[in-house]
Amino acid sequence: MKIKFSLLSLILLSCSSQAATNNQPKIDPYTYLLYGAKTESNAHINVKTFTGNIGNYGYQPSIEVSTSTAGQTNEYSVTVNQIFNGIADLKQTLLKPDGLTDDDFIDFLAHQYVPKLKLTPRSLKNGTAEVTEEDTNIDTVNCDFVGLFDSSNSKVFETHNVPEDGVKYQSTFSCTSDALQKNDVVYDISLDYGGIVFQPHFPKETTKGYRIVFLEGENHFSKETIPNGTVKPMVYLNYSFKDVQPEAIAAHPTGPNTQFKYFIDKASGIAEYDPLSERITIENSLSAVIDSLSALGYTASAERVDTKNEANLIFTKRNLPPHVRAGAAWDSTLNKNVIWIDNYDEITSGHFNIGNVYQRQSPIITHEIAHVIGLPHQQENITSIVSGADYITGDKLAPSLSANKQNIVFSYVDSQSLHSLSE
Ligand SMILES: [Zn+2]
Structure with a gap:
């Protein structure tokens, strides 16, 4: 009798232990990777805005703005050319333990990459080419993120390939506003990557690194190249060369050299x-x-x-x-x-x-x-x-x-x- 009782206890004990293992909540890969990225001090991906090569620097825009097709005059597409660095290192750091797949990592990156593009209006001072600091009556334009695309125009995270370091990718945004048609308005571009993993190469890129200028035919700019009445967006860099491409021409470190x-x-x-x-x-x-x-x-x-x-x-x-x-x-x-x-x-x-x-x-x-x-x-x-x-x-x-x-x-x-x- 005594022996039987002991055997029963042992069976019950092993049954309850088995049940506990099966019911224990498994940590999901996303939370695991997020925790890893938060605790690893250098776990981030550096995002650099592509500036073309030295030879044709500037003619290859970092940010392209295209106007909408006829009939949809209030829609603009803004594309930012970017190069990521540190993806391979991050993957190596975070995927050390077994059980996590490339797909887990891609899913994590896709959820971390939530860039926000905002266009803040500023006006041209009447009669001059100076941009004023004053607020205008025009609303800030918010743009929707369409996706991150590779050179063959496929959405990067949907291809189930881990994005590569040093390769040019494009973030595309769709912006809609009546205000975009106003003449003599300059928009400062703020770009923020969201998440904790993607970080800008230059802090300026999340603030007012770039500017869009919307022009009309009757304006002073590029008069003969823009048909009368046509609204055409232009983008130009707000950087000194030193910031953009250190090996190229540098402005005086303290500002413009005059x-x-x-x-x-x-x-x-x-x-x-x-x-x-x-x-x-x-x-x-x-x-x-x-x-x-x-x-x-x-x-x-x-x-x-x-x-x-x-x-x-x-x-x-x-x-x-x-x-x-x-x-x-x-x-x-x-x-x-x-x-x-x-x-x-x-x-x-x-x-x-x-x-x-x-x-x-x-x-x-x-x-x-x-x-x-x-x-x-x-x-x-x-x-x-x-x-x-x-x-x-x-x-x-x-x-x-x-x-x-x-x-x-x-x-x-x-x-x-x-x-x-x-x-
Ligand atoms: Zn030149």
């Missing part, structure tokens, strides 16, 4: 007294830039110095690729801005300055100086000294603040970029 101490490299072949010397074009271009900046209300100066050491801007001649007449670069060894002028100018068959008999400023040199100030390239169809390199004339030039000084270099869009840089 105080030039320039050195002309005579040893490279820039003659001092030859009437055809590039020196004359360089100095005319610099004065045009300085006067124009002053006309727009900025403090600007140019002083020639005798040594490279004293300079913050060096003009030098060298061989450049065919049909490249000049270039600007941040020389990280010298820690200075350098503007190169081609040794041989195919367009004028020889001397760069030969076509410049009237000794005007050269739009090519002013374009390069604009980069040194910190202005990045603009889309080709925007009238800007940093899109094409041609003289900007008439009502495309930003209006001067006083009659004493004339702006002869910067367009309306340039003026807005300068304003953005100095904010």
